[in-house]
Amino acid sequence: MKILVTGTAGFIGSHVAQRLLARGDEVIGLDNLNDYYDVTLKQARLARLIDVPGYTHITADLADRAAMEQVFATHKPQRVINLAAQAGVRYAAENPHVYVQSNVVGFLHVLEGCRHHGVEHLVYASTSSVYGANTAMPFSEHASAEHPLTLYAASKKANEMMAHSYAHLYGIPCTGLRFFTVYGPWGRPDMALFLFTRAILEGKPIRVFNHGRHKRSFTYVDDIVEGVVRTLDRVPGKDPAWSGARPDPATSGVAPYRLYNIGNEQPVELLRYIEVLEQHLGRKAQMELLPLQPGDVPDTEADVSDLIADVGYRPVVPVEEGVARFVQWYKEYYQAG
Structure with missing residues (x-):
């Protein structure tokens, strides 16, 4: 298939593009390469994608x-994966307009491209936030998710609602994915x-909020x-696994729309996460224990029963294995440790 993937210079987007190319899909990658963090x-x-055939x-x-209209008109993708967004929960407190431009206005342009072409x-990224x-x-x-605690979370909730409206009005099949605390190489x-x-x-020293006692579905x-x-x-709407018979927050009785959590079902306490990191680095952390940050939640835990039922998959990599892979990559990339 020809697939437009937004955010291909980003963490998740670059991994997704690699996977699609490896299975033989043609990938149109889009990224603005902004300087929110290290552009290099x-x-x-x-650089790992640019010379791969099909990219x-x-x-x-x-x-x-105008640029987005041109992308859709020129390349005519069959399917779209929207992973580009202004990331970072706390950055929104200082730069709210950036979030609305990228995560709301930008997403509208993606929806319009899908509608007219x-x-x-x-498929688009949402968040456990x-x-x-x-x-x-x-x-x-x-369950209801009507009370986001940050502008970032509110912008992603807006994406879910916008996608549902376009699925209903124009019959565009849309699937939202709520990611839980993603980590790993790159x-x-x-x-x-x-x-x-x-x-x-x-x-x-490292800053450890909530004294390290909160848990996350690290994925x-x-x-x-x-x-x-x-x-x-x-x-x-086209796959036998989909059913419009249950109008609730995850399905729609009137639109080709789905919503899934993607997260590890075994939440891990932050102090344990740090302990695993210490083991793989061979060094102890100096911890500055601090209270919970504004906008943070004490715990997250993913229910992935719908993901299992509809697509036959659940996240499986434990933090002991995932952190080890990250440390190996970090040391090689930065020639550190």
Whole structure:
């Protein structure tokens, strides 16, 4: 298939593009290469794709309406995976307009492209952050997610609602994926594992919020990629696994629309996560224990029963294995430790 993947210089997007190319798909990759974090890391991710047969790269911004219209008109993708977004939960407090431009306006341009060019299926990234103030564990797509605690989460919840409206109005099959705390090689430098690794190797203290007592469904990037590709191949409304008989937050009785969690079912306490990292680095961390940050939730836990039922898949990589792979990559890439 010819697939447009946005965010291919990003952490998850670069992995997804590699996987699609490896199975023989043609990938139109799009990224604006912004400077939210180290651009050289983004360029290094892109360098692994650029010469692969079947890959075409476009440097453009989702928020640029004319550019996005041109991408769809020129390349006519059969399916679209939208992974490009302004990332980072806390960055939104200082730069709210950037989030709305990228995550809301940019997503509208993707939806419009799908609408006017007969795209067969749109798969897009959402986040476990949409569960916000929910306290019932594990987090289920069938529960309400109407109380996000950050603008980032609100922007991704908006994506889910926008996608449903386009699925209903124009019959565009849409699948939203709520990712849970993704980590692994080629990750983002603003995320905990990256920050911790760098600080420990440099002999600097790490900031550990909530005194390390909160739990997360840490999900290895290869597990996320597998979920993305499997859901891409299951088109809502056309696949026997889809049923419009249950109008609730995860399904729709009137639209070809689905919503799935992709997260490890075994949440891990942050202190255990750090302990595993220490073991693989061969060094102890100096920890600065701090209270929970504003907008953070104490725990996350993914209910992936719908993902298992519809696409036959659940994330499987334990943190002991995933962290080891990250440390190996980090030391090789940065020639550190």
